[in-house]
Amino acid sequence: MKNLPHKTIERLSQYRRALLICLESGKTHIYSHEIAKIQHITAVQVRRDLMLIGYTGTLRKGYNVKELIDLIGEIIDSDEGIHVAIIGMGNLGRALINYFSGKRTQLSIVAGFDINPDKIGNTMSGVPCFGLDDLDRLIQTLDIKIGIMTVPADFAVEVADRLVRAGVKGILNYTPKPVNVPKGVYLEEYDMITSLEKVAFYVKMHNDEE
Amino acid sequence: MKNLPHKTIERLSQYRRALLICLESGKTHIYSHEIAKIQHITAVQVRRDLMLIGYTGTLRKGYNVKELIDLIGEIIDSDEGIHVAIIGMGNLGRALINYFSGKRTQLSIVAGFDINPDKIGNTMSGVPCFGLDDLDRLIQTLDIKIGIMTVPADFAVEVADRLVRAGVKGILNYTPKPVNVPKGVYLEEYDMITSLEKVAFYVKMHNDEE
DNA sequence: CTAACAATGTTAACTTTTTAACAAAAAAAC
DNA sequence: GTTTTTTTGTTAAAAAGTTAACATTGTTAG
CATH class of the missing domain: 3.40.50.720 (NAD(P)-binding Rossmann-like Domain)
Known part of the structure; x- marks a missing residue:
């Protein structure tokens, strides 16, 4: 998971923040275009970023909020604080x-x-x-x-x-x-x-x- | 002076800030590589930005600090406050x-x-x-x-x-x-x-x- | 006086980033 | 049970941004 574009790293951080809010509100799945709307970007870009980190959603159901949060954490967080x-x-x-x-x-x-x-x-x-x-x-x-x-x-x-x-x-x-x-x-x-x-x-x- | 790249606009603002400090210290001319050094970018990029705004320096003397500050002002500032x-x-x-x-x-x-x-x-x-x-x-x-x-x-x-x-x-x-x-x-x-x-x-x- | 140097200005190549296009497939509609 | 819809994943194209290459030209050095 090395060469992620700088911009993708920034967006992952933002996706996670948005996803955490979704999670709190009880939402379990989310579509790429929903994430996109929140961040003022296109759904394609969201899907592309997620492709780069190797996450794959469910067709017609979107992405599992919890799983995605965890995956983003694995990528951008360190093991220890x-x-x-x-x-x-x-x-x-x-x-x-x-x-x-x-x-x-x-x-x-x-x-x-x-x-x-x-x-x-x-x-x-x-x-x-x-x-x-x-x-x-x-x-x-x-x-x-x-x-x-x-x-x-x-x-x-x-x-x-x-x-x-x-x-x-x-x-x-x-x-x-x-x-x-x-x-x-x-x-x-x-x-x-x-x-x-x-x-x-x-x-x-x-x-x-x- | 319409279609300046977004990044150029940002850098112009930063150039100006650096130039104002130079002006205070009594420096009248500055080379592209000096500006570049301050901003952690390359001299080429500085020259390219200045080319885009149509400013031309003096060969072997560099850019006139005062003039450049004024020109950047004309571009990014409004006429009234x-x-x-x-x-x-x-x-x-x-x-x-x-x-x-x-x-x-x-x-x-x-x-x-x-x-x-x-x-x-x-x-x-x-x-x-x-x-x-x-x-x-x-x-x-x-x-x-x-x-x-x-x-x-x-x-x-x-x-x-x-x-x-x-x-x-x-x-x-x-x-x-x-x-x-x-x-x-x-x-x-x-x-x-x-x-x-x-x-x-x-x-x-x-x-x-x- | 000529050659070397040091700087600018600009075109072209390259890299990064975004957007478009489209195949695939599950779900819904009929 | 077939067709349509909707959404993902991916490749390809386009756009934006950066860097390299180099011609040009005053200035300095010899």
Whole structure:
């Protein structure tokens, strides 16, 4: 199950979320076009993704929700849980913690870091906050594999370097500042300003067309 | 300057941000490979993007930072400012406000909305917070064209519908719940859980390979 | 003054991603 | 019991996006 397209990985994660909701509502089977509708994509794409992971549904009955959830889990989850840290316990960091808390047992946010002495030592939504000085040490002792960066832009490069040195294998950078990581560390960057400017561009485009 | 690829639009926004920093530091010209390095992409891609927008640099001197910033502005900015609202003044909403505040004059967050009575009537980082009841009315009177959704997932669909009905032309949905919009409204969705699960997947992949 | 160099601009090739087309088969309709 | 419908699985085509190749041309070096 190696070479799944990046986009397929993203969609699998989304399918699973939608499927979990279906499962709760008691639905046992679902059609490709139902999944597609939820995600604003085509049924063909859903079927293609599922083909790639080797899942086969039942003709005229659709896909077994429970089975599919489990299969997606086998593919994208690790066998043991993965420990995650959030660096920067500002609004964004706390938003993420609330978002994730209690959602997936596979990925658990085990530590937050900040430089603000008022925050250090406290627990926020169940996540203990440590000082940045302890970053390197705790990454190792808590076996943290992924770091989510929600620090101010000016700290981005430094924090990324420290995360890498401490042995993190994946970084999710929410800072507007691109950072560099060596081969072997997976980097995902997301920039909210870009998204907003993109929306603004297409709004303007549409306006101009009239 | 119509059919620019989506990805090019995103990169232009990022180029501009990087260029603004260069400008501040007094740099007047920049090479394609310098821009590329910052954004983790190839110099060819930078040149191709700039070709698409019709900007031409100086041989052996690179691109004029100031000119390029202005040209990107002409393409992705609107002539008049665009008003933006944030719906949901929780951690994420406030994070976004702090992020944007004072950055671009073109896009201005003019209102926030929430259901929490403690927040309504207050101003946060310069943005006044209103009750959700006033949403429809204020969208119109304040001429708000873009809504950023940072509400809990359960409210997503309802809020999106109301934004559309009130006349918003673009929605940026940070809710994990996909929403539907009619043609003519541009929708951009971003899901943090997907990003984290994607990082986790590639971390696991890399681990398995060893 | 000529050759080598270092940068841009552009076409072409390649890769990735999406969409279309259609065969197969279970279920429903008649 | 045959036909129609509906849905899956898969191959093939199309579209979108990236990378490579290379011609061009100021600038620098010799």
